[in-house]
Amino acid sequence: MRYDVIIAGGGPVGLAAAISFARDGRKVCLVERSSADVLADPPFDGREIALTHHASEWLKAVGAWDEIPAGSICPMYTARIETGKTGNPPLLFDAPANGPDALGHMVANHLIRRALYRVVSRTPGVDIKAGEGIASSWHDTRSAGVVLANGERLEADLLIAADGRFSRLRTEAGIGAIVHDFQRNIMVCRMRHPEPHANTALQWFDEGQTIALLPVAADERPGSCSSLVLTLEPDEIARLKTLDGKAFSEDITARTQGRMGPMTLESARCVYPLKAVYAHRFQAPRLALIGDAAVGMHPITAHGFNLGLKGQEVLARAIADGPGDAGDPSVLARFERTHRLATAPLFAATNAIATVYTRDEAPFLMARRAGLAVANRLLPFKAAVTNMLMDRQG
Numbered sequence: 001m002r003y004d005v006i007i008a009g010g011g012p013v014g015l016a017a018a019i020s021f022a023r024d025g026r027k028v029c030l031v032e033r034s035s036a037d038v039l040a041d042p043p044f045d046g047r048e049i050a051l052t053h054h055a056s057e058w059l060k061a062v063g064a065w066d067e068i069p070a071g072s073i074c075p076m077y078t079a080r081i082e083t084g085k086t087g088n089p090p091l092l093f094d095a096p097a098n099g100p101d102a103l104g105h106m107v108a109n110h111l112i113r114r115a116l117y118r119v120v121s122r123t124p125g126v127d128i129k130a131g132e133g134i135a136s137s138w139h140d141t142r143s144a145g146v147v148l149a150n151g152e153r154l155e156a157d158l159l160i161a162a163d164g165r166f167s168r169l170r171t172e173a174g175i176g177a178i179v180h181d182f183q184r185n186i187m188v189c190r191m192r193h194p195e196p197h198a199n200t201a202l203q204w205f206d207e208g209q210t211i212a213l214l215p216v217a218a219d220e221r222p223g224s225c226s227s228l229v230l231t232l233e234p235d236e237i238a239r240l241k242t243l244d245g246k247a248f249s250e251d252i253t254a255r256t257q258g259r260m261g262p263m264t265l266e267s268a269r270c271v272y273p274l275k276a277v278y279a280h281r282f283q284a285p286r287l288a289l290i291g292d293a294a295v296g297m298h299p300i301t302a303h304g305f306n307l308g309l310k311g312q313e314v315l316a317r318a319i320a321d322g323p324g325d326a327g328d329p330s331v332l333a334r335f336e337r338t339h340r341l342a343t344a345p346l347f348a349a350t351n352a353i354a355t356v357y358t359r360d361e362a363p364f365l366m367a368r369r370a371g372l373a374v375a376n377r378l379l380p381f382k383a384a385v386t387n388m389l390m391d392r393q394g
Contacts, residue, residue: 003029003127004326006146006156008134008169010039012109013291013308014162015116019062020316022125026326029127029154030120031146036130039117046188046270047109048214048227049305050076050201052391056105058309059115067115068107074217075102077199084207106201106216106227112305129154137169144286144327158327160315161289165277165296173284180276180351185237186299187230190216190267191252193260196223203300208232211256212299225266228252229299231274241269274298276354278347282336286327288315295343298354306391307343314339 005021007014010032018030032039051059059065081091095103120126133149137159144159161169170177197215204211212229230237230252240248245265253263277296282289291308315335322331 001029001127001152001154003027003154003156005029005158005160006031006144006154007160007162008137008146009162009164009291009293010034010117010128010130011162011164011291012113012116012305013312014160015113015120016058016062016309017160017162017290017312017316018120018126019064019116019123020312021319021326022120022123023062024316024320025125026319027125029129029156031129031132031134031148031154033133034130036128039128039130040114040121042110042113042117044108044110044267044270046190046227046268048106048188048216049109049112050214051105051107052306053100053104054391055306055309058313059112062119064112064115064119067118068111072108072111072217074106074215075199076104076106076201076215077102078201079103080200080202081205082202083205102199103201106214108216109305134168137172139173139284139286139327141285156327157286157325158319158332159287161287161293162291162312163293165275165292167289167293169287170279170289170293173287175284175289176280178278178280180298182231182274182276182298182354183233184231184274185234186272186274187228187232187237187240187269188272189228189265189269190225191228191249191260192218192225192264192266194224194262195260197226197260198223206255209255213256213260226260228263230255234273237271241271276347276351278344282339283332285329286332288332288335290315294339295347297347298350300350300354303346303350307346310342311339314342 004026006029007017008031010030014030018028021028056065077095079093082088093103095101129148134146135149137146138144139159143155145153145155147153161167163169199215201215202213210231214227214229216225216227218225240251243251249263249265256263276298277292279289279294282294290311294311295307297304297307318331318335319326322328
């Protein structure tokens with residue numbers, strides 16, 4: 001079978017890319033190892049996505065926003081950054097007084113995936129090969145394609161790797177990557193608490209641990225549930241994973257110093273290694289890398305999905321403005337140049353911030369406290385960061 005584009009990977013960025021290319025009139029094939037049932041109703045994976053306004057508007061434009069239950073969308077009014085023990089002045093970023101009224105919106109990753117799949121499944125021009133592994137792939141100056149595990153051969157003008165930060169297609173293409181291993185694991189889960197979260201996202205660089213409490217929507221009592229993102233050494237994360245619900249809840253209540261009241265575990269606990277990835281190249285002959293296969297960000301600045309979404313937009317725009325061949329070298333060069341300019345400085349800055357703010361030696365603690373105090377008084381800086389968080393101008 002011949003296509004314009006084959007996308008390897010049915011995560012949210014791969015699904016979004018399939019929508020973009022099909023809306024541009026391209027014939028698309030999406031290959032995903034998960035079954036159709038899993039694609040249609042993905043399980044909870046702990047991840048809560050802080051959608052920028054640009055991302056929300058894109059989801060609205062393609063019809064995916066309407067597929068997300070309204071009661072599961074939580075506006076974020078304030079971002080609060082703290083360092084050290086409680087009592088140190090926080091750095092606050094508020095939604096601007098002249099609107100819009102939120103910095104962004106928190107939505108569970110599995111709900112975004114489900115919404116995008118619903119759009120993809122009704123989009124003309126997209127074939128979905130669900131429950132199919134890729135046995136081999138190729139890409140050269142003439143064509144690209146894959147051979148599925150069942151022996152089926154698929155050809156295209158362009159092969160897209162959207163198969164995650166540990167991308168097999170990237171490795172097989174001989175494309176290396178910068179891998180920043182923070183030697184930590186992240187545990188994510190939902191916690192119920194009596195104190196309202198006030199639609200505030202907290203990023204707390206405590207001594208010996210990093211805690212994020214992200215506001216999520218709760219049907220029973222608005223403001224009573226948050227997503228916990230806990231970063232610790234792997235052995236400690238493994239220990240916490242083995243605790244029963246009661247012991248775990250007590251541990252998290254103590255770690256958060258009771259700031260939200262007694263915590264109660266409300267979901268499965270999901271664990272991920274903390275590794276940031278930046279591919280040496282985003283393209284090769286008739287191959288393009290998008291999503292985490294190109295740039296896998298540290299979650300500290302909540303840019304992962306938002307950057308992945310913009311990456312596939314950049315690629316779709318480059319193809320639409322090109323000579324008609326989705327895999328034309330000039331198209332891929334333009335995509336790489338544009339996406340690298342947008343991501344390289346942010347990747348470097350994010351890793352630097354994550355490194356400085358997770359070191360607990362005295363000089364780093366002092367620098368962190370001083371840095372937050374100075375930043376809080378720099379109104380132009382705060383305005384610039386607020387605009388970046390909201391991404392209203394795309």
